[in-house]
Amino acid sequence: MANKRLFYAVYAAGIARDGSASYTPIHGLQSVGLTTTFNLEEVFEIGQVNIYEQIETLPDIEVTLEKVLDGYPPIYLLATQQGTSSSLVGRSVAKCSVALSIFNDTNDSASGTPNTEVNMSGMYVSSPSWNFPVDGNFTESLTLVGNHKQWKSAAFTFSGSIFNNLDQPLAVTSGVGGVNRREDLLFTPTGNAWTGTNYTILPAGQYGGIPGISTSGTNDKTADVYGAHIQNISVSTNLGRTNLNELGRKNPYFRYVEFPIEVTCEIECININGDQVSAAEDGVVPGSGTNLEDKRIKLVCREGTILDLGTRNKLASVSDTGGDATGGNRSMTFSFSNFNYLNVTHVQDPASLA
């Protein structure tokens, strides 16, 4: 298809349960990317050089949304309201609809009211990811895939408050910070109403963990200095989706996830005493013959987002960069992975899944 890139001004974006026409607005939205691919298939016949028929098969729609973590429910939770539990498996069955309210031709418009809408229904979660950088805002990015996209001139119904230029992070109005940044990753329980006694747990130091992290997974302070100087954390997974088709229907009746699904977590920290990861033929973990132990990972943000990656995360690789002649700190990136375990909860989850 032709290579083109269109920029639209979007006034509001919302997500609804599949089949519902009432969209919950996505607050703190930063940008949206949408790609549509049309697939054509040619049919030939014996005795003819020309194509017998060109069949237009299902178009693939891929939409990626990115928002800051601000106290409003993450997009992943809005998109999986029909899930059965907060686990990756429980949320993988859910479908949703996405609506974008966009400004029409800005040159001819005088009212300043967005008057065109684009709607994608039957969308499945394909790839959620979260970034916790040392510089900048904590963000969530979610890719949804589907096969149906429609444009219309009438307005969609958005439930709840829509933007009126007075919108601000729910975390601000609820007294649990604002748009979360580095200081908002909780290494100790704050006791605020949204995170309660929860706090971040990182892979403990020995046998494939992060140096400086205590055996219970806490990043403890000694004389006001953290044990590990964490720089960036990113969590991501890719559900991939395979169409399940049936006779009598063009669209797939389900797009299943090909389990097992790998969930990765990359943790970058400043290199103080090396990675302290040992690798030996007979293993270094006493009595096991292995070099690595399963680790627990749980990330807790002040605004209420909790990512629980379970207790069976294993170090997949560790790399050491920086510290060259041009200056800069040496940093280590620990890459952990588990299979099928990613529990995402938020106090504002519209489906209140646990």
Place this chain on the structure above:
Amino acid sequence: MELFKREYLLNRIVAGYIPYRVGDSTLYIRSPKQEILYYASEKFCGVYANAIAEGLMTDEDAYAMLIDLGMWTEEDERRLNIVFPRQLEDFKELLYKSMFNSDKRKKYRACIDIAKKEIARLYNIRHSFDHATGLGVANYAKFQYIVEKSTYLPNGKRYNWEKSSPYLAMIYYQDKTISEETIRELAHTQPWDSMWIAGKYCGSLFGKPAINLSLEQQRLISWSALYDNIRESPDCPSDEVIDDDDVLDGWLIIQRKERESRQAKTQGEKLIGNDKIASAQEIYLPASNLEDAKKVDLLNDNFSRSIKKQRFAAIEKHGQVNETSLPDIKQDIMIEMNKMMSNSIKRGR
């Protein structure tokens, strides 16, 4: 304009004064010195403060009065400030783009004339009560002060206005102001062109520092510098374009829009940190009002803009449109099918 007329006007600008004949004698209204301009501004501030204290109308009051008298509407205000200036820009742009189509050029020139006349007509109505507003009174006092303090006798002494009114001299001075079109013509034609080039090598053009230049001298230099920049541009238009103010304006508008679009693109791409979103076909950026939406729209190039226009037209016409029914998508599918067809024929050979 003939060469002798240009010579006359240019000499007047260089001399920096206008002779004003009263009966048998001649007075000289010189370009105001910096000191006079300073006191004139002070006078303006004083008169304006007094006028407001005495309850003279503000511009808002004059606007309300025009509406009360049925002379003006909100739509007129929009037409004066938004619609016609925008149309004027659009027509100038189209005029430049239709340089090789004389029929269209004629049509666009007529449209430009109408837009200019309409702007002038609306402007006159909108400012018909200016003389009665605080700003109007203060402006008049400032101008009167400048003319009074800048009028000299042939012997070089300042003229004393105590026994007469400077009113006629003010009108005369104002009438003699050189229009923008004339200054533009002077700026890129002979004899000024040679003087300007010589000035670049020899230094000062008018024999005085920039701060002491008359307003007309400043305007002449500004336009000359602009014409220099145009000639040095890698996309320099032809002389035919440079000689025609409206066509050249069209070229300048296009250049400005391209620059704004480039700037917005760079800025916008910095905003999209997510690689997946940055490489998507359609990128949606939040905008809470029309002004922000316009900035987002600047990120599109002309091709993308025309696609959006087609799409919106189709959506407006049908109310509800599937992706495959959008005009550009239909075309894409058709191209793809033709490509497959031609490939199959090639394979068959």
